[in-house]
Amino acid sequence: MRVGRVRGRLAVLTGDRAIDVARVSDGRFPSDPDLAFDRWDELIEWAGAQGTGDAEPYTADDLGAPVLRPAQIFAVGMNYGSHAAEVGLTTVPSGPAVFTKFATCLTGPYDTVALPSTGVDWETELVAVIGRRAERVSQNDAWSHVAGLMVGQDLSERTIQLAGPAPQFSLGKSFPGFGPIGPAIVTTDELANPDDLELTCSVENEVLQKGRTGDMIFSVSELIARISAVCPLLPGDLIFTGTPAGVGNARTPKLFLAPGTTLVSSIEGIGELRNRLVAGPDYPRLEV
Numbered sequence: 001m002r003v004g005r006v007r008g009r010l011a012v013l014t015g016d017r018a019i020d021v022a023r024v025s026d027g028r029f030p031s032d033p034d035l036a037f038d039r040w041d042e043l044i045e046w047a048g049a050q051g052t053g054d055a056e057p058y059t060a061d062d063l064g065a066p067v068l069r070p071a072q073i074f075a076v077g078m079n080y081g082s083h084a085a086e087v088g089l090t091t092v093p094s095g096p097a098v099f100t101k102f103a104t105c106l107t108g109p110y111d112t113v114a115l116p117s118t119g120v121d122w123e124t125e126l127v128a129v130i131g132r133r134a135e136r137v138s139q140n141d142a143w144s145h146v147a148g149l150m151v152g153q154d155l156s157e158r159t160i161q162l163a164g165p166a167p168q169f170s171l172g173k174s175f176p177g178f179g180p181i182g183p184a185i186v187t188t189d190e191l192a193n194p195d196d197l198e199l200t201c202s203v204e205n206e207v208l209q210k211g212r213t214g215d216m217i218f219s220v221s222e223l224i225a226r227i228s229a230v231c232p233l234l235p236g237d238l239i240f241t242g243t244p245a246g247v248g249n250a251r252t253p254k255l256f257l258a259p260g261t262t263l264v265s266s267i268e269g270i271g272e273l274r275n276r277l278v279a280g281p282d283y284p285r286l287e288v
């Protein structure tokens, strides 16, 4: 099942058509996608019993972020060996490096993103959406708490992220538009192996990242077990699970995103994000 936000409303996507959930269910389910998660299992069961007769055409421009108001967003740094090595980490981390992206950074899969500076980097990531409250769950039980998976971009302003006596990961990764997600929440039964999916990042047809989620140091299920050992995970919460090698800040010379280009992030079986980049009001100089 593919569940998303079409023209602002909760929708089940089938090919190039969308079923408006609130209308077709006669109000049994809400039109606001952020209210879908408390009854996620019921929604998926209902959607599975629907034909496609009530589906209507939609275009990419109609798609918004499937989630806009999660209670919590977790993100994980250095979760691929290749990326940990390129940023200078010499030992495998003993636990995940967890930070947050604030919810105001979330944006749609085809939305334009304003660059605040010349130091914005790309990080294509698998994003897990929680569908069932998870508190102190075991790794074996973790996947049953996942509503589905999305593609995400953990856009990162490296000057702010790495400034000061303690790095400001959460601020540097939370400018408006720094969290494109989508194109839909894809349930794991749609995927041959949700633990091993190819992910890529490209700009203007140049491939900048290409990896597999199977190379994560801490898998989706281990991240859920470790995070839920501290913070209960709530329906609608997001986990950005880390990025493979190929980020711009680790290149020689460094390479960052430029206005006038399009950033494409994709994951096998889930889909892609296409975000046009423009200069923000303070570009190119950012006061930090």
Ligand code: ZN
Pocket: 075, 076, 077, 123, 125, 154, 240, 242, 243
């Ligand atoms: Zn990241």
